[in-house]
Amino acid sequence: MKNILKSIVFVLILFLLVTLISSLLLPHDSVRKYGIIKTSVYEILGEKEDSIDAVVIGDSLIYSGISPMEIWHNYGITVFDLAKSAELISSSYKNFEMAIKSQHPKLIFFEGNVLYRESKNKPWFYVWEELYKTYFPITKYHNNWKKYLFTNLNDSMNYSKINIYKGFKYITKTKPGKKLDYMKEKDKIEVPKENQEYFQKIYDLCQKNNVRLVLISTPNMKSWNYGKYLGTKDLALKYNLEYIDLNINNPLNIDWKTESRDAGSHLNYKGALKLSQFIGKYLKETNLFTDKREDSNYASWNEAYEIYKEGLK
């Protein structure tokens, strides 16, 4: 009995220490305001308030395909990927609701794949990932010790408390995709009822905050098809929204042999360069945004880009 008590005390102290160190190492400016757990799940809360121009809501397609740092480097527009693996539209809504508390983006992209994912129980490893991201955010940001220790040493790399990827995941693996006729004509597939309800909520939230909402379907030969394209087009018509499809006739010229990481379902870094370039150009052409590369308020973005660039192979 004594030993069990001892073990419990041991674990409690450990938790305390981990939390303590976490609060030191987390990259977020807003950690104090939103707390460790929230900022680790809703990464966007860590960004400076009102600093994000545009947000992309989606799933793994987005964090594999759109790199905000590339857009920043080329256009000086701040984009954030609000995306998790196998995201359900219900949690997309929740994330968006949370994000809008501290950010007021002028434009939001909504990725079509999420419209069609029906609520099943999430695979256990996502649940697991979520769990320890929530309670042990330090596992993601532990490397920030370099910011604090041995600081008297001159170092070629500049580590900082900033989040350098802004939701993107840098993956260079290549596995060719072969299903080149994936957009052949097919009957329309309706967006599931329940998901439509959530979309309505997202739409309402955008209206309320005066955000332009744009539907997009990014290159994806595994789960996208013509039927879903028609369904999404219907949805866009219903709400009178712009819909960008990047699948029919391959407008981005994605080379599926070298620009997918897993046989056509996700883009790899090479493919992400093309998609990011497209998004950046699109945003610029809306004339909603100014180029902030020279703006000293956004120095941390330039700093982040330098580190991001170092990390590219």
Add this chain to the structure above:
Amino acid sequence: MEKLIEILEELNPDVDYENCENLVDGRYLDSLTILSLISEIEDNFGVVIPTVEIIPDNFNSAKKIWALITKLEEE
């Protein structure tokens, strides 16, 4: 027993065989030396040492080696 000590000393003179208890574990006898030792023993005592008997426990001291030889002679 004396004959055995004589053989051992020829192989590695730096060891006090009367008292050493860790000939193998202390690496005084490595596997090649054990081979020479075995062939010497087989020639001098007319026994055949089967491979199963070559375990550290049987070779860790002169006494133990001697015990092994006597045991094999009896068989």
Add this chain to the structure above:
Amino acid sequence: MSYFDVIYFLAFLPGLIIIYNLLPKKIKPFILLLASFAFFFTYSKWLIIFILLSSLSIYLAGLTMQKIDKEKKDAIKDLEIEEKKIIKAKYLNKKKIVLIITALFNIAFLFYFKYLGFFKGIINSLLKIFNINGNLKIIHHLAPIGISFYTLSAISYLIDVYHEKYECENNYFKILLYLIFFPTLVEGPITRYNEVRDTLFTGNKTTYKSFCFGYQRILYGLFKKIVIADRLNIFVKIIFTDYMHFSGPIIFLGAIFYTILLYMEFSGTMDIVIGSAEIFGIIIPENFKQPFFSKNISEFWSRWHITLGLWFKDYIFYPVSLSKGVKKITSKIKELFGPRTSSLFMGAIALFAVWSLNGLWHGAGYQFLFFGYYHFILILLGNIFEPLIVKICHKLKINRENFLYKLIRIIKTCLLIFIGELFFRANSLTSGIEMMKRIITNFTFKGFNHAVLTLGLDIKDYIIITLSLIFILVISILKEKNIEVRESLSKKHIVIRWACYYALILSIIVFGAYGEGYVPVEPIYADF
């Protein structure tokens, strides 16, 4: 599921410990068996059939050999000595047939999964030389996890039962658990049946002490792997893929780093393996004994991957060197050149066999064979020159127990080991040779500092590596002096003790080389 997965040590193991301790003693070993099935399944799915076949085959062979022994005893009961010998030989032959068939049955699987491609390749290139067009198709098979390890364990059981070293096992499940036991399944140690049976099947309860000690050991292993090995991996990977772009000293540094990485990865895994088993009161033999304190190569191999070395010694080295054929040849040499030369010759033949197999066991590839023969030659040379060196030292009045002399020998051994591991890690034998060439012909320190700091590790990483290695070194020296670190720590005041644990856990979490930007080392030995 790898031993370094968070899921392994924070979910699988704790869950198992709870279930294991809730159930009655008799059922406990079955829980371990079920857990091992699940563990195996996460790696190799239905290939589990092969380990079932292997265990079944040695189980039946054991029973058969025992039966033959019994029949023999009945048959020779009332016979004269001369007749006894003849009958004995007859039964021995019968047993030998059982042994050989079963051993071949097991080796055939190993060969099929691991070596078929390699040998087909050799045949193909032979055919090419003679201009015959008969390309054999090389198919890469996914092998059952741990096959190289459990096959050796299985064979050791067969041979030991054959020699009547111990009684054979009457319970099939025990044999199965012996081969499939999840901690030792993936990377060994290669256990012997009589070594583990005393604790493996008793169903010992987890005590507070065994729980703490086990997890401490697991933590120590995690530290070695995650803080050191995974960090060094960044540098090593670049050097071994792009060696053409680097100067000699950098490549050599790569070899040193790889050797350290390999040690940290492999011995770290062993810490987790032995620690995991300890929690269930099961004693697994050690696989490492401070190998980098070795004074020569043969000593190194008695401290590094100990259980593999012992396996080769017991089941290849002595049987070959003391076989009738070898003995016949050596007795002639003995007459001509004396006993020292003859036993050296005898040993050389056996060593050659051992190191050919050792090389092949590590992988089907020429670089692994080279790795084997490299050590064969070093050990042989060591033995040939040993008496000469002893004599010279005697004449020069050098004390061989002197610290400086020992240190020089240790450094020499390490340098030789680094070179061996360079070939071991090289992508092929030719790239290994190219790397060696560059080390010798391109030995310039120009641009050394720059290269060292731009290959993925920065100064802060090097500081962490150095501090961690000093930590490991101190513990190794204590162990070498026979001080049980865990025991002496457990006697310290609770504040000191806990501070140590927290420091270890937090340093793994904070300084570990995991997450974005790091690629963990693949479990190196799991592929063998």
